[in-house]
Amino acid sequence: MSDPVQVFDRRLVRLRRDRAASTIDRVAPVLEDVADRLLDRLDDTTHRFTRALDLGGRGIVAPRLAARGIPFVVSADLGPRMAARAGGLPVAADEEWLPFAEGAFDLVVAAFSLHWVNDLPGALVQIRRALAPDGLFLAALPGLPTLQELRGALAEAESEIRGGLAPRVSPFPELRDGAALLQRAGFALPVADAEDIDLRYRTPLGLIADLRAAGETSAVLARDARTPPRDLFPLAAARLAGSDAGIPATFRLLVLTGWSPSATQSRPARPGSATARLADALGTVERSAGEKTGH
Template identity: 80%
Template sequence: MSSPVEIFDRRLVRRRRDRAAATQDRVAPILSEAADRLLDRLDDTTRRFSRALEIGGRGHVAPRLAARGVPFVVSADLSPALARAAGPHPVASDEEWLPFAEGAFDLVVACLSLHWVNDLPGALVQIRRALAPDGLFLAALPGLPTLGELRAALGQAESELRDGLAPRVSPFPDLRDGAGLLQRAGFALPVADAEDIPLLYRDPFALLADLRAAGEGNAVLARDRRTPPRALFPLAAARLPRGEEGIPATLRLVMLTGWAPGPDQPRAARPGSATARLADALGTVEHGTGEAPGA
């Protein structure tokens, strides 16, 4: 098998997340909102969980799982500092090399961390293996068009100051890829949907400050390592769309839900095994292929 393409500088991601342990309180309302929206999906099942793994929750997921009655929660993070602050059972681990036994958990929750993984399909396979049969996986990832306003403004500004553009905003997955990734990793009943968290900034530089505080600065390997032109960020700030109340920014959460295959899960019926006609259920008349209605 070929090695996955490396897109992100994982060492840089870890260092920035380590530093963010002391500054992420600045964006605590956003982290809390993302965790609440993701864990609301637990209300859609009557299943009760006893052994959970949460990945990258930054201290906002483990307490919420405990409040929902999950008695044992392991908190894993690429950053040892964030892992220690996340919950009572911390583990510093790389999402690309999970150190857990097969079937160790009946619930895995990954909140705002998998978007920095180089091999996302491989990470999902490892997560599925760490789940016991009929275990549940929930994930929230920033997806397109997250930070689209900032991406466009930086591109316009840099094109005026330099020849060509450098990647300055992380690439994000698209909603259309979500269910396919889950299915490819072996999850049953895969579902992908999206929710938007609208943000509003009075100061354009406050958005950049929030990204730094959360450890979400540019970690793309192909990033331009030269010192940016002094005028780049002021010029980009002037290009950001501005409304009457401030500068809007969008955080789109791509929500993934999947189950580890289990013997008691519902399965699609075998083609041709139906015992009743759809036309009868709908109270209509069935027509053959190419037959005009009313003929």
């Protein structure tokens, strides 16, 4: 297999994640909202989980898993400092090279970490292997059009100043890719859905400050290494600050759900294997295609 395309500077991601360990509480309300939306999926199953892996939960996910009665929770993060404050048994680990044995967990929760992975299909395969048969995988990650307002304002401002632009907001996956990626990684019963979280900021600098506090500023390898023009951010801010309702910041939350295959799982029925007719259930008469109804 060929090496995956390198989009992100993983070293820079790690450094920013560790730096954010001391500032992450500033954005706790947003992370808590994401975690609650994601973990609500656990209410849809009667499974009792005993061994959970929290990937990138930043001190928000692990305590919630423990509160649900899960006795063993490992918190893994690319940044050692962030892992140490995450709330579970801390492990500094790269999502692209997970150090866990096959079948080690019956639940894996990845909240806002997989969008910084270069080889997402490969990471999903490793997560599926770390799950015991009939184990559950839950993930939340930002998808398009997350931060589209900021992306557009920066692009317009830089084009005006320099006559060109550099990527300053990370690329995000699309919803249509979610279920296909899970299926490709070998998950059973894959589901992908999306929810929009609409935030408003008093100033554009407040949005940028929150991204820095969360360790979410751009780590794209193709970023412009030069110092940004002095007028770039003020001009972008002026383009964003066009409404008295505040600065909009759209976050589209992609939620992925998949199960580790098991012989005991229910499967969709084969086409043509039904033992009852839909017409009988609806109390109507079945007609062949093209057949006209009587008057």
